[in-house]
Amino acid sequence: xxxxxxxxxxxxxxxxxxxxxxxxxxxxxxxxxxxxxxxxxxxxxxxxxxxxxxxxxxxxxxxxxxxxxxxxxxxxxxxxxxxxxxxxxxxxxxxxxxxxxxxxxxxxxxxxxxxxxxxxxxxxxxxxxxxxxxxxxxxxxxxxxxxxxxxxxxxxxxxxxxxxxxxxxxxxxxxxxxxxxxxxxxxx
Numbered sequence: 501x502x503x504x505x506x507x508x509x510x511x512x513x514x515x516x517x518x519x520x521x522x523x524x525x526x527x528x529x530x531x532x533x534x535x536x537x538x539x540x541x542x543x544x545x546x547x548x549x550x551x552x553x554x555x556x557x558x559x560x561x562x563x564x565x566x567x568x569x570x571x572x573x574x575x576x577x578x579x580x581x582x583x584x585x586x587x588x589x590x591x592x593x594x595x596x597x598x599x600x601x602x603x604x605x606x607x608x609x610x611x612x613x614x615x616x617x618x619x620x621x622x623x624x625x626x627x628x629x630x631x632x633x634x635x636x637x638x639x640x641x642x643x644x645x646x647x648x649x650x651x652x653x654x655x656x657x658x659x660x661x662x663x664x665x666x667x668x669x670x671x672x673x674x675x676x677x678x679x680x681x682x683x684x685x686x687x688x
Contacts, residue, residue, distance in 0.1 A: 543631025
């Protein structure tokens with residue numbers, strides 16, 4: 501007999517993995533947003549780890565129960581790719597049946613020239629996924645592609661929220677939910 505999934509215990513373990521594998525402090529780095537930072541959260545160090553990816557997908561599926569209208573999850577390649585795929589796979593098991601889609605950084609120069617891989621239809625309700633939210637710039641690129649095919653982004657989700665004040669305009673425009681925050685990672 502399997503024990504039921506415990507979201508609180510899963511979040512605690514995810515925080516441990518983020519601290520151990522993904523969070524670096526006291527460094528000087530330039531982020532995708534172009535901003536300089538003295539800390540970094542490399543979501544791929546957790547999303548490409550077996551236990552980490554499983555925990556992330558299970559926790560995202562828990563959050564997605566509040567949005568039964570959502571039928572697909574995806575975001576900008578590369579950070580969103582493992583997340584969307586894992587959620588789609590586990591959603592079959594949970595009966596949620598959420599498809600995955602991937603957004604290319606630019607349209608293909610061959611074939612259909614599509615910017616989105618996966619099936620999205622006009623009016624379809626989706627979750628845009630990201631590994632880390634700083635200003636929301638990368639998620640916004642995926643949102644624009646989703647809107648371009650007529651689908652509707654209902655919620656933006658991420659593994660980690662850097663709690664950057666420059667994300668305020670993005671948060672005003674979109675419903676954003678993250679699995680862990682910088683404050684939680686730092687234990688403050």
